[in-house]
Amino acid sequence: MTQSAVSAGSGAAPEAPPLLEVRDLKTWFKTEDGLYRAVDGVSFAVRRGRTLAVVGESGCGKSVTSLSIMRLVPEPPGIRAGGQILLDGEDLLEKSQVEMQDIRGQRVSMIFQEPMTSLNPVYRVGEQIVEGLVKHRGMSAAEARAKAIEMLGLVRIPSPESRVDSFPHEMSGGMRQRVMIAMALACDPALLIADEPTTALDVTIQAQILGLMREIQARLGTAIILITHDLGVVAEMADDVVVMYAGKVVERAGVRALFDDPQHPYTLGLIDSIPRLEEKRDRLSTIEGSVPHPQRLPEGCRFSPRCPLATDRCRNEEPPLRQLRDGHEVACWYAPIDEAAA
Amino acid sequence: MTETTGPLLRVEGLVKHFPVKKGMILQRTAGVVRAVDGVSFELRRGETLALVGESGCGKSTTGRLVLRLIEATEGRVELAGEDVRALDTGALRRLRRKMQIIFQDPFASLNPRLTVGEILAEPLRLHRIVEPAELTERVHELLRVVGLAPYHAQRYPHEFSGGQRQRIGVARALSTQPDLIVCDEPVSALDVSIQAQVVNLLQDLQAQFGLSYIFIAHDLAVVKHISDRVAVMYLGRIVELACKDQLYADPRHPYTQALMAAIPRPEPGAAGTRQVLEGDVPSPLSPPSGCTFHPRCAFAKDRCRSEVPSYRRMADGRFVACHFAEDIPKAEAAVDPEGADEPRYRRRLAVLQAARPQEPQPA
Structure with missing residues (x-):
C-alpha cells in the first residue's frame, strides 16, 4: 500500500488517484465583526467508490468545507483565502460560476x-x-x-x-x-456530498436511508463525503474519517484505526462522550468548556483550552498534522499520549 | 402538599384527540388525530421516567397534557393527590410552581429581549417565592447551581452557547422549587460533548433536590443513562414500560427491539447484521386496525390485524401491549456488551482522565 502525503485512505488500490483532493483549503468570512476563519487549512482526499466522513461539532467548519467544494459559499462575505480543490486534477476554486453549474449536479x-x-x-x-x-x-x-x-x-x-x-x-x-x-x-455524479443526511430523521428511518446509501454506492461506485456529528453514523458508513475542530483537521485515519486507536485528545473525548447502549456506567464523560468563538480562537493548538493534557507548548505553538503511521495523521504535540505520558 | 407516600404523579387513561378541520369558511371536522390514545403511568418521587419514541408518537403531547399546557380530551392526571384537570385557573397557577418544563430548543424558549437575570427573576416574582430584596441573591444562587456564574445575569441569551442556554432553561425550571420537571428533548439539539454535560447536570440536580423527571427523548442511548424506568410509545400509546435494566437487557415488544437495533453504534462493522424496520410510521389520522404496529412487525399474526392488544402486566412486572410478548424471540445483541473497546483506546482515555482534575475548569 502506498500513501501519498495527503491521502486519507487505507486499503485502496495503489494505482487509483483520488477522485477529489482538497489541499490546504481556507474559506474565511469577512463580516462587520471581523474575520472568521471558518475553514483554515483543511486537506483530505476521497477515492472512487469510497466514503469519507467529516466529523465534528457545530462550528467546526465541516459544512463550510462541503459548501466550498460545491462553490456555494456566497462571496462576499466568503473569501477563498487559499488552497486547492482538485476534482480529477481540475481545481474547482478556479472555475467560474457558469462552469460550476455544469459540474454541480452532473459530477x-x-x-x-x-x-x-x-x-x-x-x-x-x-x-x-x-x-x-x-x-x-x-x-x-x-x-x-x-x-x-x-x-x-x-x-x-x-x-x-x-x-x-x-x-x-x-x-x-x-x-x-x-x-x-x-x-x-x-x-x-462521481461524488456525492451528504451533509447530515439523516440528522432530521427518526432512527428507524435513518437506518433505512443509511442502508440505501450503502447499497447505491456499491451499485454505482459513487464516492461519498459524509458530513456528520454522529460517530455512530461514521462507524457504520465511513471508510476513512477526518475529525475537524475549530476549522482545522485534528485527526485523519481509516475508520477502524480511528475507533480502535484514536490519537487526538479531542477524538478521544468525542468517542468517550457518546452514551452507549451496551455499557453500565452511570455518568457520561464530557469535554469541559465549549468550542471557541471563531473570532477568539486561542493561540497555539485550538483545542488547548479544553484539553486536560495541554502544556505551555500547546498554548503557544500550533501543532502540525503529522503522520504517525500509514494513513493515520494527527495534529497533537503529544500523540500518542499514553506513550508520551509513560 | 401533605401526601408523601404513594406516587408523585398518576396518569390514567389520558387521551388527546385533535380535530382536523376542512374548508376555509364553513369548517367541518374531517377526522381526528389520535395524538395520545389512552396512556397510563405512575411516577414516584425522585424517579426518572423516560418517554421515548419516534416523531408523532405522542410523547411531547403527553408531557404537555400532564402539565395541562394543553387540555386533555379524556383521562385523569393527579399530582401529589390533586386532580390537575379539575383545578380552576388560580389553583392551576399555584400548582404550576410544583411542575415545570425544560424545552428542546434553548434558542427559542428564552426571551431574547430579557437578560438572564430577568428571565430567572420572573417566576420568582410571579409565584412570590422570595422577598424582592432577596431576588438578586436567589438568581445568583440559581446560576451557580447550574454551573454558570453570577455575572452571567447581566447578559442576554444570544451571548451564550447552546449548552449554556440549556443550563439557563434548567435554572428557570428550578427557580420555583418544583417536584416534577418535564424535560422535553432537553439535549437533542446539543453536540455530544455538551449533551453529556447537561445530562450529568440533570442527574446531579435530581440527587440534590429530589426531583422527579419525565424525560422525553428519541435517543435510547441517552435515556439509558438518565432514567429509572422507560416507556416506549408508538402512535399515541405506550407499547412497553419497564425498568431500565429489564428493557435494555431483553426488550419484549417488537417495536422496542427494532428501535434499539436501529441506533447506529460507534463500532465499525456493527451495522452489517441488524434487522432494519421497513416502512414509515402510519398516519395517526387513520391508524391501522388491531395492533397499530402490525404492518411493520416481523412477528405479526392474524390476531394482531384484528384485535387491539391490551396494555397488560407481564410476569416480570413490566407492562407491554403485545399479544405475543412472551413468545417473541430475544433480540440478538449486535455487539457484545462489555469491553469491545481496544486496549489502546482505554489506555489513552485513562491518561486523559488522570490529567483532568488537575486542570482548573473555566466557568
Missing part, C-alpha cells in the same frame, strides 16, 4: 439535512428530478421522466409511477430524503 451532487427546505414545494418531485436530466444530459421530457421513475424506484419509493407526480408535502420525511438522493444521483 458533484449534494444532499442536505432538511429535505423539506431543499425541495421546491410548488413543483412535483418528478419535475425536480427531470430538470437536471434535461439540462445536464440533454434528454427529452419523456426520456427524463422515465429516468426519474427509474431513480425513484432505485431509492425504493413504493409505486414510483404515481409518486413521480406527488408534491413534497405529500411525502414523509424519509421519503423526501429518498427523493433528494434520487435527484442527486440522477445524472450519475
Whole structure:
C-alpha cells in the first residue's frame, strides 16, 4: 500500500488517484465583526467508490468545507483565502460560476439535512428530478421522466409511477430524503456530498436511508463525503474519517484505526462522550468548556483550552498534522499520549 | 402538599384527540388525530421516567397534557393527590410552581429581549417565592447551581452557547422549587460533548433536590443513562414500560427491539447484521386496525390485524401491549456488551482522565 502525503485512505488500490483532493483549503468570512476563519487549512482526499466522513461539532467548519467544494459559499462575505480543490486534477476554486453549474449536479451532487427546505414545494418531485436530466444530459421530457421513475424506484419509493407526480408535502420525511438522493444521483455524479443526511430523521428511518446509501454506492461506485456529528453514523458508513475542530483537521485515519486507536485528545473525548447502549456506567464523560468563538480562537493548538493534557507548548505553538503511521495523521504535540505520558 | 407516600404523579387513561378541520369558511371536522390514545403511568418521587419514541408518537403531547399546557380530551392526571384537570385557573397557577418544563430548543424558549437575570427573576416574582430584596441573591444562587456564574445575569441569551442556554432553561425550571420537571428533548439539539454535560447536570440536580423527571427523548442511548424506568410509545400509546435494566437487557415488544437495533453504534462493522424496520410510521389520522404496529412487525399474526392488544402486566412486572410478548424471540445483541473497546483506546482515555482534575475548569 502506498500513501501519498495527503491521502486519507487505507486499503485502496495503489494505482487509483483520488477522485477529489482538497489541499490546504481556507474559506474565511469577512463580516462587520471581523474575520472568521471558518475553514483554515483543511486537506483530505476521497477515492472512487469510497466514503469519507467529516466529523465534528457545530462550528467546526465541516459544512463550510462541503459548501466550498460545491462553490456555494456566497462571496462576499466568503473569501477563498487559499488552497486547492482538485476534482480529477481540475481545481474547482478556479472555475467560474457558469462552469460550476455544469459540474454541480452532473459530477458533484449534494444532499442536505432538511429535505423539506431543499425541495421546491410548488413543483412535483418528478419535475425536480427531470430538470437536471434535461439540462445536464440533454434528454427529452419523456426520456427524463422515465429516468426519474427509474431513480425513484432505485431509492425504493413504493409505486414510483404515481409518486413521480406527488408534491413534497405529500411525502414523509424519509421519503423526501429518498427523493433528494434520487435527484442527486440522477445524472450519475462521481461524488456525492451528504451533509447530515439523516440528522432530521427518526432512527428507524435513518437506518433505512443509511442502508440505501450503502447499497447505491456499491451499485454505482459513487464516492461519498459524509458530513456528520454522529460517530455512530461514521462507524457504520465511513471508510476513512477526518475529525475537524475549530476549522482545522485534528485527526485523519481509516475508520477502524480511528475507533480502535484514536490519537487526538479531542477524538478521544468525542468517542468517550457518546452514551452507549451496551455499557453500565452511570455518568457520561464530557469535554469541559465549549468550542471557541471563531473570532477568539486561542493561540497555539485550538483545542488547548479544553484539553486536560495541554502544556505551555500547546498554548503557544500550533501543532502540525503529522503522520504517525500509514494513513493515520494527527495534529497533537503529544500523540500518542499514553506513550508520551509513560 | 401533605401526601408523601404513594406516587408523585398518576396518569390514567389520558387521551388527546385533535380535530382536523376542512374548508376555509364553513369548517367541518374531517377526522381526528389520535395524538395520545389512552396512556397510563405512575411516577414516584425522585424517579426518572423516560418517554421515548419516534416523531408523532405522542410523547411531547403527553408531557404537555400532564402539565395541562394543553387540555386533555379524556383521562385523569393527579399530582401529589390533586386532580390537575379539575383545578380552576388560580389553583392551576399555584400548582404550576410544583411542575415545570425544560424545552428542546434553548434558542427559542428564552426571551431574547430579557437578560438572564430577568428571565430567572420572573417566576420568582410571579409565584412570590422570595422577598424582592432577596431576588438578586436567589438568581445568583440559581446560576451557580447550574454551573454558570453570577455575572452571567447581566447578559442576554444570544451571548451564550447552546449548552449554556440549556443550563439557563434548567435554572428557570428550578427557580420555583418544583417536584416534577418535564424535560422535553432537553439535549437533542446539543453536540455530544455538551449533551453529556447537561445530562450529568440533570442527574446531579435530581440527587440534590429530589426531583422527579419525565424525560422525553428519541435517543435510547441517552435515556439509558438518565432514567429509572422507560416507556416506549408508538402512535399515541405506550407499547412497553419497564425498568431500565429489564428493557435494555431483553426488550419484549417488537417495536422496542427494532428501535434499539436501529441506533447506529460507534463500532465499525456493527451495522452489517441488524434487522432494519421497513416502512414509515402510519398516519395517526387513520391508524391501522388491531395492533397499530402490525404492518411493520416481523412477528405479526392474524390476531394482531384484528384485535387491539391490551396494555397488560407481564410476569416480570413490566407492562407491554403485545399479544405475543412472551413468545417473541430475544433480540440478538449486535455487539457484545462489555469491553469491545481496544486496549489502546482505554489506555489513552485513562491518561486523559488522570490529567483532568488537575486542570482548573473555566466557568
